[in-house]
Amino acid sequence: MKRVYLLLMCLLVGAMLSACGPSQEEALPQEGIRVEADGSGDYSTLEEALEEAPEEAIVILGPGTYHLERGLDLSKPLRLVGAGMDRTEIVSEAEGYVLRFSGDGPFAVADITFRHEGGMAADVVVVQGGGVAFARCRFTGAVRAETEEVRAGLRFQGSTAGVMQDCVAEGNDSFGVVVEGQAQPVLEGNLCRENTRSGILYSDSGAGVARQNECTDNGYHGISVNDQAEPTLEENVCADNEQTGIVYFESTGGVARGNECTGNGVGIGVGEHAAPTLEENVCTGNGQAGIGYLGSGGGVARRNECSGNGGYGIYVAETAGPDLADNDCHDNGKEDIQDLRL
Template sequence: MFQRLFMCLGIVAMAVTGALAEEPVAAEREPLVVALDGSGQYRSIQEAVDAAKKGDTILIRPGAYAEDVTIHSKENVRLIGAGMDQVTILGRERVGVFHIGKWPYGATNIEISGITVNEHGGHAMGMFNGRGIHFHHARVKGMLFTQQVEDVRIEDCVIGGSETTGIQFANSQAVMRGNFIHDNDHGVSVAGKSTVRLERNVITRSLFEAVIVNDQSRAILVGNTFVKNGGGAAFLGTSQNEASGNIVSLNAYGFVVGASSRVLLSYNAMQNSGSNYLRSGTPNQPAPDLKPDSDLTVDPRFVDTARDDFRLRADTSLVRIGGFPYLGALPPLAESH
C-alpha cells in the first residue's frame, strides 16, 4: 500500500515539475518612453520617474525638457536619453536641476546616461544618500555634488562650467573614469571621509587645482592628465593618497602636500611653469625633496593643447613606464609606417 502511495506521489510531483518547466517566463516589461511631442507614454521625465517600478527602463526622446527631476525611493531603474547632444534638462525653479536621492530618502542601483543637465542657481546635479549610481556618457553644465552616496561610478562624461567646483564629493565613495572635466574653479574636490579613485580622466582649465583632497579623505589618482590648471593636485588635511602614472603638465605648479597629509608618488610626468612639488603654506614652499626617483620631468608631447587634444604624439617618451602602457589619460597616436 505504501509503495503504491509513494508511486502516486512521485507521479504527481513529476506532473507538477513538468508544468512548472513548461510555464512561460514572464516577458520583460516595455520601456517607459518620454517624448515632448506626445509620441511616448509621458511628456515629462518626472512623470515617468514617478511611475517607474523596480527594473524599469525610461527612454527619453530628443528635446529640451524645462523641468526639475528627482529620483528617490527607487531601485533598479535606468534612465537612458537619446544622447547628450540630443536631450537637455533645463531646470525650472529649484537650485540643482537633477537630484538622485533626497533626505531622508535615497535611491539604489540607478543608471543614467545620454543626457545633458544644465545648472540652475549654481548647481546642476546632486546625488544624496544613495547607493549603486552609474552616471555615464552624459554632460553636466555646472557642479555635480555628492553627499553620503556609495558605489558611485562616473564614466565618460563631460563636466564643466561651474563657478566653484566641477565635482564635489562629501563623505562619499566613488570611481571616476574617462571623464573630461573643464573650466571650473577646482576640477574635483574630495572632502569629509570620502574615498575616491580617479582613473584616465582629463582635467583642464581649472582656476585652482585640478584635484583637491581634504579632511580625512582618501584619493587614488591613476593615469590622469592634469593640464593647463592653476595647479595639479593638492593633498591637504589628514588625507591619505596615492598618485601614480599621471601627467601633470602646463599648470602653474604641480603637487601640493600638506604637513599632516600623506601621498605616495610614483611614475608621474611633471612639467609645470612653477615648482613641480610644494609644501602647503602661506605661501606654498617649493619642496624638490618630495620628488620620488620614479617621477619624470619631461615634455609629454601632446598632439594639440590649443584644441584640447591631449593625446600623446607617436614620438612621446611616456610609454611602457612602471608597468603602464602609457602615462596620462589618453593613448599615444600610432606610429605611421
C-alpha cells in the same frame, strides 16, 4: 566586506549601463517607458513618467530638451537612457538641484545632459547614497551663492558607491565633481574642464578611484584632495589649471600614480599635514614647480619625472617632511631639487 560590496556594485551598474546605455538613437532599448520632448510619448511629461514608473523600469528619453519647473527627487531603482549627451537634455532653473537621488539604488543614467540655468544656487545632480552609474552624461551650470563653499556638476554624498564613466563636467561655478562624506565612486575617463574652482574635489573622508580623467583649464586645481580624503589617483591628465594639477591639503593621503601634470602653476602640491604617496608621475612644463611640499606636507615621492618646469623640479620647504627617492629631475629653470631641509 565593504570593498567586496563596492566591487560588486561597480560590476552590477557597469553591466546595466552596457545593456541600456547606447550612444546612438537607433540603439535605444526597445522595451521601456518612452518619453518625448514634445509630449507624445507614453506620458506627457518626464515628471509624470518618473512618478508612475515601477521600480527597476527603463525610462527612455528621445532627443530634445526637457524643461523642469522644479528639481527631480528620485529614490527608487531606475534606468534613464537618452539619445546622447548632445541630443537629450534635462534643464531646470530651480534652486537646489536639477536631479537628486536618495535611494539604495541601483540608479543608472546614460547619454543625457543635465544643465542648470539661471542664477539660483544649485548643484546639477546630487547623489546621497546607494549604488549609481553615470555613462556618457554631461553636468553643467552649477551655481554657488556667495555664502557657500561648494556646488558641483555631480555631487557624491553619504556612502555612495558606483561609477562615473566617459562623462563631462564643465562650466560649473565651483567644482565639476565632488566626492564627500564617505563616498567611494570610481571616476574613469571623464572630462572635467572650465570649472571655476577644481575639476574634481575630494573632501571629508571621500575616497575611491579617479582613473584616466582629463582635468583641464579649471580656475584653481585639476584635482583637489581636502580634509581626511584618501583617494587613489591613476593616469589622470591635469593640464593648464590656474594653480595646481593635483593638490593635497589638511590631513589627506592616498596614492597618486602615473598622472601627467603639465602647464599648471605647480604640477602636484602637498601642504599642511598631508602625506600622500606620489609615484611615477610626470610633472613637466609647470610655471613654478613640478612637485612642491609646503607646511608640514610629507609622504613619499618616488620615481617621478619633473622636467622643464619654470622654477624647480621638486621644492621642499624647511618645515616639510617627505621622503624623496629615485626621482628624475632635469632641465628645470632654477634648480632640479630645492630641499630647504638640507
